[in-house]
Amino acid sequence: MAAVTQDTAVSTGRITRAFIYLVLILFALFYLLPLYVMGVNSLKPLAEITGGNMMALPSTWTLDPWRSAWSTAQIGVEPTGLKPYFLNSILMVVPAVAISTIVGALNGYVLTKWRFRGDTWVFGLMLFSCFIPFQIVLIPMAVVLGKLGLAGSVSGLILVHVVYGIGFTTLYFRNYYASFPTELVRAAMIDGAGFFRIFWRILLPVSGPIAVVSVIWQFTNIWNDFLFGVSFGGTSQPMTVALNNLVQSSTGVKEYNVHFAGAILAALPTLFVYIVAGRYFVRGLMAGSVKG
Amino acid sequence: MGFLDIRNVTKSYGPVEVLHRIDIAVEEGEFLVLVGPSGCGKSTLLNMIAGLEGISGGEIAIKGRVVNGVHPSKRNIAMVFQSYALYPNMTVGQNMTFGLEMHGVPKPERDRALADVAKLLQIDHLLDRKPGQLSGGQRQRVAMGRALVRNPDVFLFDEPLSNLDAKLRVDMRTEIKKLHQKLKTTIVYVTHDQIEALTLSTRIAVMNKGHVQQLGTPKEIYDTPANLFVATFMGSPAMNIVPATVVMENGHPHAALTDADGGVHRLRFSQANLAAWEGKNILLGIRPEAITDPEGADRKSQNIQPFTNRVTVTEPAGSDTFVTMTLSGKDAIARMRADASVEPGQKFDFAINMEKAVAFDPATEERITP
Helix, strand or coil: CCCCCHHHCCCCCHHHHHHHHHHHHHHHHHHHHHHHHHHHHHCCCHHHHHCCCCCCCCCCCCCHHHHHHHHHCCECCECCCCHHHHHHHHHHHHHHHHHHHHHHHHHHHHHHHCCCCCHHHHHHHHHHHHHCCHHHHHHHHHHHHHHHCCCCCHHHHHHHHHHHHHHHHHHHHHHHHHCCCHHHHHHHHHHCCCHHHHHHHHHHHHCHHHHHHHHHHHHHHHHHCCHHHHHHCCCCCCHHHHHHHHHCCCCCCCCHHHHHHHHHHHHHHHHHHHHHHHHHHHHHHHCCCCCC | CCCEEEEEEEEEECCEEEEEEEEEEECCCCEEEEECCCCCCHHHHHHHHHCCCCCCEEEEEECCEECCCCCHHHCCEEEECCCCCCCCCCCHHHHHHHHHHHCCCCHHHHHHHHHHHHHHCCCHHHCCCCHHHCCHHHHHHHHHHHHHHCCCCEEEEECCCCCCCHHHHHHHHHHHHHHHHHHCCEEEEEECCHHHHHHHCCEEEEEECCEEEEEECHHHHHHCCCEHHHHHHCCCCCCEEEEEEEEEECCEEEEEEECCCCCEEEEECCCHHHHHHCCCEEEEEECHHHEECHHHCCCCCCCEEEEEEEEEEEEECCCEEEEEEEECCEEEEEEEECCCCCCCCCEEEEEEEHHHCEEECCCCCEECCC
């Protein structure tokens, strides 16, 4: 048998390596360009933008566009800024993410560890809900929300997003728990733990990675949702709708610097979630795919 | 009525019956081993005792109380799983006391029970570790400790040693036996390893295809197997099964066999009732250790028959030498002393202990009983 030598390995010369890095850096810059444009233009007075140079750094640095976007900009008819809508979004996102994740985890637990007749059908139908486009359910959803007396409220939006999210969260948790040894559940049963105790003490403590996936997925989807927000938001519209109202207003001067600041504000929470939990995201997605 | 009664228990999955009318009474302090090849239903039966699988017919009673519909945690049993099933997020100590905690036992009492068992199993130094930081043997001990802490009526073991390497398995086997002798607990133990069954048990139930083939002490199972399945499944190397014809000589039944060179040998049976089989074919079962050289033969036996045959293969195995020969067209193995001088191809004088020979009916495969 021939010995493995350096010659047989793929050799990368210094020039090749430099070229690879150059390409990578160029791509990185290209992808960062929009963020750069948003950043610099949100920090300069409007005159500098309308003056024509979008790419230049501000000659006068100012935080006024941010203050305006946050608290004084005209959103629709009220000069409230994005602040109240940001709050609406938070009030909607946090419970919706929490509830859909917990329900998804419980569903996954039941569908894998407390199998019943027809459970694959139930799972199949829940999976099916992942493929229903938002637009199809708008009218039935409006009717249901109206009957429940939740139309135009934050609770109504929470309900809509929970219902829509359960399909995905169930899928995540079911597949994660499928590789969880059933013998552990049996041992806990013999030890005298009940349905919720087994879930709480045995399964949840090892569900970290998949919970992160579920939270990130749900958070981004719900935070970025526009259609449900604009349809059912009523007086408590979320951030996305407000941003649209800010940017699309057809009266007055287009304050591009304020729009940029507002757009960044709208994107900050999802960015924050990704930065904090992102490295668990891939880990959770890969969980169960490779036998440890 | 026993301590643990399994009465006419059946198990079906839909129309398929996988366990057929199992009837076993286990006395207090007994070590019952359920042994059989995979798919024989032994683990299913154990899970039914534990309450993890429903009972399709018949009933199971522990201490006289029928437990058919009783939840696993209310049966006062403890189970050791093949994979150990230790909770990965808890320390060894928490693992072991989880059951007591769930049953509402106060903390000081739990700690006392934990300390006792940890000392007994010599795992006191591991109590703060997580299962992931333990070796296979240590996990095995913890799994047993978790069962012991509960102080249950019946211990259930589901192939607890099959994940260990060969040496550790033998050590743990001795350990389990010691524990049983010391604590005198009632144990039902499932394994596919016949050596484990013979060494550990006070009684064995040999199972195949959902039937109990034979229920008896290890000695009964080994010396008087009920049928061909039990005879060949229990013992290593397996019992030699060779075709023979029953002939009468001086008023005694003899087995007529042919050796490798075509010569016919007549070996006198110890069982007089085989006279009824005169002229008929039977299957003769002889354990390898019942075929030896004349010096190595069992001195207490009343019926040693000399016998010459050609040696095909010799396999020195350290403590014994296994000698293969052809008997009535089949391979038969003799277990010799390690220093017996036997060469392949040689004609050798064997001694067969016919006291230990058993005869099977070729049609039913059942043992012909005296």
